[in-house]
Amino acid sequence: MGEKVSNILVIDDEEDICKLIKNALSNQKYIIETRNNAIDISVDELKKFDLILMDVMMPKIDGFTLCKRIREEIDCPIIFITAKILEEDIIEGFSIGGDDYIKKPFSILELRARVAAHLRRENREHHNTLSTNGLRFDLQAKELFFNDIKISLTKGEYNICELLAKHKGQVFSLEQIFVKTYGYDKNSDNSAIREHIKNIRAKINLYIDNPIETVWGVGYKWI
Incomplete structure (x- = not known):
């Protein structure tokens, strides 16, 4: 060939x-x-x-x-x-x-x-x-990069980013994000997602304007 x-x-x-x-x-x-x-x-x-x-x-x-x-x-x-x-x-x-x-x-x-x-x-x-948005997801290694700089995310933070980025513009509720990230059997509550989003924003904001937007009363979306 x-x-x-x-x-x-x-x-x-x-x-x-x-x-x-x-x-x-x-x-x-x-x-x-x-x-x-x-x-x-x-x-x-x-x-x-x-x-x-x-x-x-x-x-x-x-x-x-x-x-x-x-x-x-x-x-x-x-x-x-x-x-x-x-x-x-x-x-x-x-x-x-x-x-x-x-x-x-x-x-x-x-x-x-x-x-x-x-x-x-x-x-x-x-x-x-x-x-997307100046960021690159390595879907196999489950890592996020700005240019060639790896953004240090926890497994949960990465999974949230990948979920939202793959469905850009779609709004997900806290419960939907939690279920798709952790599954039904995980012993935690939806409020943990808010803390993850806060941490993600702080890390990504070092490189670009954060692409995760809050849709008040509903949830979050990747813009």
Whole structure:
């Protein structure tokens, strides 16, 4: 069986950058498509790509705006190409769902290495991960990550996060969360869930705005 050929999209308003990246990666068993702007790019079109390289500072629609717009439906790695190297810019890129960034000017070797690393991980983990809200769930290891930083959760805390994230937008009552997390026979009460949620929020808030929303009088949901 032949080696999988990966489809990569490059979005940069500088045509020379697009040509440079295409030339650098075309010899690496990748199929490269380039766009000079982010206007009128449909989600359906983007779904065919295994990785997206996009500039941050583009006219009309910048890279951060496009990432926010597509991230809920596009789960392939997104690497930002940017001259913006302030820490707050980097953190923003990760928080909206970016997987990595490459600073301009960049070396061809660095570009190739980062692209290859993300595609290897994607091919290895695609069926065992869930990415949402800038977080990555390792469904096999039962671990939660921000970028490559593991968020230290107890087993119960992780199970609550996975349950809510897998059913994004659905409201669960305290009893439903308890039953799905611990089962019917566990000797405890629903109030323990409130404490777990409090702890989860404190831990996740270190990296992103917490995605667990309280629906007063009903329960909680992942937004």
